[in-house]
Amino acid sequence: MILAPVEYCRPDTIDEAIEALNSSPDARALAGGQSLINVLKMRAAAVDLLVDITRLEELKGIVRHDDGSLEIGAGVTYAELAESDLLAGDPRAIAQVAADTVDPQVRHRGTIGGNVCHADPINNFPPLMVALGATMHVLGPDGAARDVSAEEFFTGFFTTAVEEGELLKSITIPALSDGASVGYVDLEIGEAAARAVAVVRTEDDQIAEARLVIGCLPIPTRRPEVEQALVGTPVTEEAVAEATAGAAEGVEPLSDADATAEYRKAVIPVVAKRAVLAAAKGGHRG
Amino acid sequence: MDRSDTFDIEFTLNGETVVATVPARRLLIHFLRDDLDLTGPKIGCDTGHCGACTVLYDGRTIKSCMMLAVQADGATIETVEALASDGEMTPVQEAFHEHHALQCGYCTAGMVMSATYLLEKNPSPTPDEIREGLRGNLCRCTGYVNIVEAVAAAAGKETSE
Numbered sequence: 001m002i003l004a005p006v007e008y009c010r011p012d013t014i015d016e017a018i019e020a021l022n023s024s025p026d027a028r029a030l031a032g033g034q035s036l037i038n039v040l041k042m043r044a045a046a047v048d049l050l051v052d053i054t055r056l057e058e059l060k061g062i063v064r065h066d067d068g069s070l071e072i073g074a075g076v077t078y079a080e081l082a083e084s085d086l087l088a089g090d091p092r093a094i095a096q097v098a099a100d101t102v103d104p105q106v107r108h109r110g111t112i113g114g115n116v117c118h119a120d121p122i123n124n125f126p127p128l129m130v131a132l133g134a135t136m137h138v139l140g141p142d143g144a145a146r147d148v149s150a151e152e153f154f155t156g157f158f159t160t161a162v163e164e165g166e167l168l169k170s171i172t173i174p175a176l177s178d179g180a181s182v183g184y185v186d187l188e189i190g191e192a193a194a195r196a197v198a199v200v201r202t203e204d205d206q207i208a209e210a211r212l213v214i215g216c217l218p219i220p221t222r223r224p225e226v227e228q229a230l231v232g233t234p235v236t237e238e239a240v241a242e243a244t245a246g247a248a249e250g251v252e253p254l255s256d257a258d259a260t261a262e263y264r265k266a267v268i269p270v271v272a273k274r275a276v277l278a279a280a281k282g283g284h285r286g
Numbered sequence: 287m288d289r290s291d292t293f294d295i296e297f298t299l300n301g302e303t304v305v306a307t308v309p310a311r312r313l314l315i316h317f318l319r320d321d322l323d324l325t326g327p328k329i330g331c332d333t334g335h336c337g338a339c340t341v342l343y344d345g346r347t348i349k350s351c352m353m354l355a356v357q358a359d360g361a362t363i364e365t366v367e368a369l370a371s372d373g374e375m376t377p378v379q380e381a382f383h384e385h386h387a388l389q390c391g392y393c394t395a396g397m398v399m400s401a402t403y404l405l406e407k408n409p410s411p412t413p414d415e416i417r418e419g420l421r422g423n424l425c426r427c428t429g430y431v432n433i434v435e436a437v438a439a440a441a442g443k444e445t446s447e
Binding site (some may be wrong): 004006008020033034040041049054102103104106108109 | 287288289290291293309310311312313316332333334337340343346347348349351352353354356357359400403404419421422423
């Protein structure tokens, strides 16, 4: 497929990139391109200027701060996440999810920033970012900078808090509390029919703290009632199943070629249970 | 900072310097095949799924239908045409031949590039690691069995050499 005529530029600095993004309402940042190039092929978006941010060193780093938090540049690829020594410690789930993203070729180009900014409901990082309590650092024109929590970052179907003319610079992920682990489970039918991410801390074989996020939804959604129900629950399949039985209440999944909304609602409690159990047993993805 | 719908680019392709002027909207695969006559990389799905267009970009496999030609500027790109020299096939190519790891052959150029990259990173992969390494390359004829055998055989050859 041939793209519609478009202009292109390759800025050397973030400031230049933001200036270019503000030069036209139809300018778009081109990161790894593993989604955007297809959007352009389908001519599904009107884009008159592609601002290539793939070579911006300022978007590239992974840093472990003194407080144990990790800051990941928006331009870091899945392959770089999967291979980073800094991610060998907690939360390992970031490296594991990155290593399992699509295939080697996509991992060599696709970036964490592109993944969250594209905000396709089936993308794998949005629910993980919400579960880990990440903070997104967004830059705007004239030196503007603001922080948006992952919970507020995802605002709808393919839509985020990043406004026209803004650019996601990096993502900070706080250290997990002592003894907490991440469980990440999806049901791979088509791309993914349902997905749940849990962060759980146990004490004496009981759940002491839990955070549960349901993915494959227009907005990755926390389930506070279920989180509360999980506290004090023994780590057994029966008890966790009971506590997560309402995981799909109030959420509205989409119907698409992979699964109907009804089916998704039926399997959400199953992946939620599995994610909580995986987290409670020390972290695992499956 | 230049902003334009056409760009002058310079990059290294299969060991040679290429200088060209490309429209910003040109995909790398179209540039390689239609402008430079390198028809090894194929267009299969044109949506980034099948991997028939796989090439090495700065030493790493990428799908050339998911990149712009202008992004080749300054890079080193290798296509399947870079592998055999003076009619001598590489161990991966030889193993594909010996193990009949193709039927129609349409996916082969991409498969061979992914297999070559895999063995560079992991010279003795397990069958599961081979399958994972080829996850981005679809074959609709072989059922993959002979492909996995070929890559395992190529790994054996490379380590015994």
